[in-house]
Amino acid sequence: MERQDMRFEGRVALVTGAGRGLGQQYAKLLAERGARVVVNDVGCQVNGAGRSPHSAGDTVEAIVKAGGSAIASADDISRREGARAAVTAALREWGRLDVIVNNAGIFIPQSFSDLTDDAWSRTLDTHIGGTFQVVRAGWEHMRDAGNGRIVNTCSATVYGLPGTAAYGAAKGAVLGLTKTLAIEGAEHGIKVNAVMPFAATRITDQTVPEGEFRSMFDRMFPAEKVACVVAWLAHEDVPCTGEIFETGGGYVRRVLLTVTTGQAWDRPTPENLRSAYTTIADPSHTWAPKDSNDALRSITQHLQDQAADIPDWIDTAPAP
Template sequence: MSMKFDGRVAIVTGAGGGLGREHALALAKRGAKVVVNDLGGARDGSGSSATAAEAVVAEIEAMGGEAIANAASVTDYAAVEAMVQAAMDKWGRVDILVNNAGVLRDKTFAKMELEDFRFVVDVHLMGAVNCTKAVWEIMRQQNYGRIVMTTSSSGLYGNFGQANYGAAKMALVGLMQTLSIEGQKNDIRVNCLAPTAHTRMTEDLGAALPLEHLGPELVSPGVLYLVSENAPTRCILGAGAGGFERAYVTLTQGIRAVGEDAPEQIEAQFAAISDRDGEIVPDMGAAQGMIELGKLQKALG
């Protein structure tokens, strides 16, 4: 195994079970010291207990690794700061953050209470923001950091009954896009993982899935690569059942439409606007404006 994490310190949130547990164990097996964070609540975010995190720490210690348990809610910034400080006090650095903690409160948008929307966004998006903010300056000072945001196909492509979850998961892609640019000069690499795995988060879908082939341990190799020394940055990596794919946010070349009949031009030429021939993956948001200004320049001669 050439991919080692000796001397590295990792924080994995939501690591008391499922994907997070497998990520934590995989990192520990390859030498990382791990903060195992888990609130220990139910799937909808209710309740709390440190038992799950402590059990994973015991597993890591049993195989000769080093780990500490933490039961902070990722929605509580003061508790997250204390978690990071505990890692610094014990090991003196934080190299890796895997933002994995999550909850589900699925309902159709028509039936969903706004509180359930806010709560899911708070855990997934603001939880990742809180944890990332708490380690960001440490990583800047070290000139080294690896961060993974856990997005989802529900965010990238949509899923019935998951407006709250999908919105939060797509927001994490936007967060990753900007942080990867801002972290570049300090070698902080930020990526997204879009996993498919059978955990308690997906147990309601069990009858429709080949569960024996969807173990969370088949996703964790993707995380190891995304937080490794030679990790990419600004990558959206799909992972599940041993398969790995890459998703992109692309931009077509489009058309230029001006004048009073511009809406009608857009309607008439929507196929041309949608044509993927010559589409690009922009380096940053300004690329869209550059394409649009290029059309203007061409029109002006």
Template sequence: MEPIRFDGRVAIVTGAGRGIGKAHALLLAERGARVVVNDLGSASSGDGSDSGPAEQVAAAIRAAGGDAVSDASDIASAEGAAQLVRRALDAYGRVDVLVNNAGIFVPGEFPTLEVSELRRYFDVHVGGSFNVTRECWPHMVRSGYGRIVLTTSHGILGSAPLIAYGTAKGGVFALARALAVTGQGLGITVNSIAPVAATRLAGSEDDGASGEGIPDGSTPALVSPLVALLCHESCPVSGETFLSGGRRHARVFVAETEGYVHPDTDITPEVVAGHWAQIMDESDHYVPADTGTWMKENAARIAAVPIVSPA
């Protein structure tokens, strides 16, 4: 197999001053990419700013013989995202790869969670991914090439302390799916990952750099190889989500059971209850490719059971 390299490519990695984003930036640079290291340098809560972390990673890349510049723009704002992409274009004249990794995390439970906190999560996770992708998109369309990775989480499956975080990450999951469909025929792939690693946001004091005390050595660096593949020109998929970390990689997807189609329109709660086992049966399921495909296939499933007029 040919080595996976990024010579001649320019990559933007958000939230790359620490943890998982830093690992992404270092690996892409090691494989030949010119990297724009973006990080606001805030606390885990999103408070404050410090240009130091981004510049430290960029400096480490340059010291190792790579090519990188730093950027401390706040991608939660449209203006900050535009500034970041301008930084990439001014430095390198193009954008080929975008890894949306920036995020915040402070546990908060319902119902004490404030609406303002929920909005803040959306501003950073969903809004930040949307903002930077929107700025990169026209340049990728013009070149007929782009590789975009968004960062979701298993928090979308439900966790009491992760109400805001998991809800926002669900938005990221949906955004990645929609962008993947939008990128069809344009040479742009869009995928997302649900990383597993000990980082500052996950409560690790050293951002998981040492791996000490972490099951199976779940350092941020173990998340990045799959991300690099998704960022490469040989990326085999678009619209997919993957678990990555702790030596394990797996596809994450939304599936649908075959379900039950009633033969007439006289549907009552009792009818639904009477076919509950069939509705819940996981032995025969399929994975919807996208919304449009699902609508057609769902209509076909209903049409396959002719309506019988009640006697």
């Protein structure tokens, strides 16, 4: 039997890139469950070109029409002043900010050999830059309140995908930022997690050719089925922090950064590594470090026969 519904009455959420697609579904579901929502979107095209104030306004209109509460923000959150303005809108209107959903993004598909400086810069500015700027703008308020929920957006492109060097690099940076923010936010009651969504959006409209596969994808992976995962991560009752969840079509799984058992030498040589590659790379026994210190601690344990007197400082050492 399900427990009481996960509601957001009394909570204020800022959702970036909420004018269409995934962000719009996140904003609508949070509002439907009682949150007051700042809908942020500059109204650009998929590649970041152009601006329109109507995008955020359309989502706000739909939320209000359904009985919810929302205001629009057309601020460019990839810039410090824009992120501050979006956060200030929440504080000015409702006096608080409890949830940040970093969803805004652009997509410029280019093979690495054709990747331009402009495409690289604009992609990173929007994804990792925007995530950083919005969190920085809201962090002090959440810290002082002793509470906060932040949901970032990663991507399966971190596994590697041709034509997505800039996009994958930006999302990999978001993953690393998520892990660190979760550790630093823990003492302040701030939980930070991320989603890797598979969903039919404007990006797939432009990158997946029409045909049987596209029809299947559009049918099986609607954006609404990702929204419930984001709402769960944004809720007060979410049990975890520093986690990444891959989701699409109603399927959800945890993403782990794991290491193999590996092998140690007193004096390793390139020849040692060549001979032992199969053992080093063997994925049959893997383990997920909880942070950088955990990884360092594990390595020293594998080197115990070389340094039996490993000092206690390893438990409190800062990450290298």
